Amino acid sequence: MHGLHSFLLIYVLACLGQQALGSEIINGNKAPENTLLYMASLQVNGRHNCGGFLVSKDFVMTAAHCNGNSVVLGAHNLRSNQRAVRGIARKYRYPGYDSVGNGKDISFSSKQVLTKV
Structure with a gap:
């Protein structure tokens, strides 16, 4: 049983480490323009780093491990x-965050x- 757990752990970790290739939508449809205005792109020097979403006129929610010095909305x-x-004025991480896996x-x-919502 220990061997099965080890195998599953290695398999899951390998899958989590995979990076998506390409930028095409698979088995889906493009969203019409101006329908996902709450979606955010956290960017470093003008390049996409992580996604997020607008939760109020002032705040974007994202993963704590994401870096960015600017945000693009909608x-x-x-x-x-x-x-x-x-620009990003301040980042508030969840208390106790120290790694992706915790x-x-x-x-x-x-x-x-400020953004009009």
Whole structure:
């Protein structure tokens, strides 16, 4: 039984370490423009790092391990020049967060400029 647990642990860890390839939607449909305005992209120097979502006019929820110095809200295409980029004023990590695997991988980021909700 110990061998099975070890195998399953290694399998799960290997699956978690996989990175998605490509940017295409698989077995789904593109969302119509201007329908997911609450979706956020946390970015480092203009490049997507992590996703998140708007929970109020001031705050974006994301994973605590995500880094970013700016946030883009509601962009249908991150490669487009028609996107609203806002700086991150402060990041609030969940108390006790110290690694991805401890179950406390959540944070709020406050934006520098308010957004109309």
